[in-house]
Amino acid sequence: MNYIPSLNDLKAFACIAAWQSFRKAADELGVAPSTLSHVIRTLEENMGVRLFHRTTRSVALTQAGEKLLSRLQPVLRDLDFALEEVNSFRTRPSGMLRLNTNEIAASMLLDDVVPAFLAQYPDMSLDLVTDGRLVDIVAEGFDAGIRLGEAIPQDMIAVRFGADARFVAVAAPDYFNGRTVPQSPEDLKQHLCIRCRLPSGKPYHWEFERHGQEINIDVPGSLTLDHPGMMAKAAIAGLGIAYVPQHCVTDALTDGRLRTVLDDWCPPIAGLFLYYPGHRHVPSGLRAFIDVMKATARF
Incomplete structure (x- = not known):
């Protein structure tokens, strides 16, 4: 085959394959989806093979496309590394x-x-x-x-970014009117808890530790949220006990809108780190x- 695709066309192909979407790839590359569609159609015609299965709802690599991508990815990575090494000689990175x-x-x-x-x-x-x-x-x-x-x-x-972190169990003081303050994580089963949904969709089991003893609790509750700020707001409203990062509720703890429980079961953990390969x-x-x-x- 005498046809040699341009580097930009190959990068466009790899970007679409990564996103499995012409629209998302177009957003990343700063071009119109129709432009990418034309690029790939021309690439396929000149190479004589179909690289993508395309429907109105999905984009998937063909066997030929998978083979091309597997060979192309290390080449593009090496090219990025080579350009970056040259860039390192600049006075200022760009x-x-x-x-x-x-x-x-x-x-x-x-x-x-x-x-x-x-x-x-x-x-x-x-x-x-x-x-x-x-x-x-x-x-x-x-x-x-x-x-x-x-x-x-x-x-x-990993490079540390920030101090140690701590998750705390908090509730509005009024929530405990007529209720017993929990003394151990197991006591949470008798309370209303503001549950947390993980990005995977699964409920988060609250994790506690004291003197080397670890306990995970699938807490009960009629309200499930996926954001610590909203969980703290719900706790302030008296809807139950929330388990959130301490820095999210510092002001509410200081002014008395919230109080902590199970303090001795909530030790500090390793905080945030920036990490790279x-x-x-x-x-x-x-x-x-x-x-x-x-x-x-x-x-």
């Missing part, structure tokens, strides 16, 4: 830095780190994606992620972000 994190960590970054980073490195762009689920940052094209230390894969390099070249933009984070973050 380009896009993609970070995957959760909403709480993103809010903390926006307080100090992000403004300082963008001011210090005006040639850099930052794509901060908040995601409740723990994603494979390499497979989904992120330079790094930020999560609680206990959730980070062991093969990653150790087997690949570290982009200069990520190194710069880590330097700013260390200099700016308060912990």
Whole structure:
């Protein structure tokens, strides 16, 4: 075959394959979906094979498309590494830095780190994606992620961001009018609890630990939420006991709208860490972000 696709066409193919969606790939690449559709149609015609199965509802790779992608991905990664190594010789790093994190960590970054980073490195762009689920940052094209230390894969390099974290069980003082304050996690089964739904859709079992003894409780409750801020608001409204990160309820604890229970069952845990794969070249933009984070973050 004498036809050699352009690099942009191959990158478009890989992006569509990653998203399994022409629309989402078009959003990432900054082009119209119709433009991508034309690119792939031309690519398929010139190569003489179909690369995608396309319907009005789904996009999936054909066998030929899967083979091309498996060969193409390491080539594109090596190309990105080569360009990044050249970029490291610049006085100032430039380009896009993609970070995957959760909403709480993103809010903390926006307080100090992000403004300082963008001011210090005006040639850099930052794509901060908040995601409740723990994603494979390499497979989904992120330079790094930020999560609680206990959730980070062991093969990653981790850099602390923030102090130790602590989850606390809280309720409005009035909630306990006529009710017994729980003394152990098992007592929660006799209370109204504000349950938490994980990104997977499964209910979160509250996790407690004291003197090496660990207890997981599938708490009862008529209200289930998926955001700690909403859980705290429901607790303030007297709807039951919530189990949330302590920093989400600091003000409410200080002014008395909430009180804690089971304090001795809620020890500190490893806080937030920025993490990235150790087997690949570290982009200069990520190194710069880590330097700013260390200099700016308060912990």
